[in-house]
Amino acid sequence: MKLENPIFCALDTTDIGRAVALARDLKGSVGGAKLGMEFFNAHGPEGYRAVAETGLPIFLDLKLHDIPNTVAGGIRAVLPLRPAIVNVHAAGGAAMMRAAADAAREAGDARPLLIAVTLLTSLDASDLADTGVTGSPSDHVRRLAALAAGAGLDGVVCSAHEIEALRRDLGPDFKLVVPGIRPEKSDVGDQKRVMTPSQALASGADVLVIGRPITGAGDPRAAADEINRSLAA
Numbered sequence: 003m004k005l006e007n008p009i010f011c012a013l014d015t016t017d018i019g020r021a022v023a024l025a026r027d028l029k030g031s032v033g034g035a036k037l038g039m040e041f042f043n044a045h046g047p048e049g050y051r052a053v054a055e056t057g058l059p060i061f062l063d064l065k066l067h068d069i070p071n072t073v074a075g076g077i078r079a080v081l082p083l084r085p086a087i088v089n090v091h092a093a094g095g096a097a098m099m100r101a102a103a104d105a106a107r108e109a110g111d112a113r114p115l116l117i118a119v120t121l122l123t124s125l126d127a128s129d130l131a132d133t134g135v136t137g138s139p140s141d142h143v144r145r146l147a148a149l150a151a152g153a154g155l156d157g158v159v160c161s162a163h164e165i166e167a168l169r170r171d172l173g174p175d176f177k178l179v180v181p182g183i184r185p186e187k188s189d190v191g192d193q194k195r196v197m198t199p200s201q202a203l204a205s206g207a208d209v210l211v212i213g214r215p216i217t218g219a220g221d222p223r224a225a226a227d228e229i230n231r232s233l234a235a
């Protein structure tokens with residue numbers, strides 16, 4: 003997947019008309035759209051197709067996490083939609099990720115990039131400790147990313163704070179898809195490990211996942227264009 007524009011806009015809504023209108027409006031200003039559980043649980047494949055018809059590449063962010071056979075089936079079920087990117091949770095383990103990768107390969111040339119969520123960007127060191135995991139978010143992300151790479155995945159979802167370590171560990175071709183992106187002065191909301199778009203790109207992100215800073219703006223296209231200007235500066 004070669005992207006001229008690294009921004010994938012998260013269309014987190016149950017309003018199909020709004021999602022399609024946003025996708026049309028943003029088409030020249032972002033590289034793709036991300037559809038997650040909020041939209042897909044409401045509208046499924048039909049809603050997906052309505053957004054995909056705009057021509058934007060789609061990251062189908064379902065974050066699958068189950069036993070290997072079930073996750074493989076979940077990946078297989080969405081292959082006919084021809085998403086550009088699909089994902090699973092790295093915490094599902096190596097066997098689960100290998101099963102997902104095997105299933106994704108069944109799409110042949112239309113194989114989506116398969117990536118694994120490491121540690122959600124809404125979690126910090128204290129949240130991680132609460133789950134019983136000792137060590138820093140960075141160590142945890144690096145461990146899970148190495149597991150994903152070993153299982154044959156194309157990359158991971160991580161925060162911008164882990165990019166440099168992951169590039170050192172896993173090289174330039176391993177895809178780093180980065181949410182928790184917040185332009186200067188924008189509301190952080192529920193995100194905890196955040197960075198600005200330009201800092202994240204300079205650190206080596208492949209994809210910047212940006213939702214509310216664009217979709218919550220009065221003029222979403224203008225907000226995306228402002229971010230594009232910050233990336234070009």
Ligand SMILES: O=c1ccn([C@@H]2O[C@H](COP(=O)(O)O)[C@@H](O)[C@H]2O)c(=O)[nH]1
Nearest residue numbers: 012038121122123181182211212213214
């Ligand atoms: O660790 C993760 C994994 C996924 N996300 C998703 O990205 C977007 C971010 O939206 P914002 O409105 O820019 O916060 C959202 O759809 C999440 O489900 C994430 O934030 N962090």
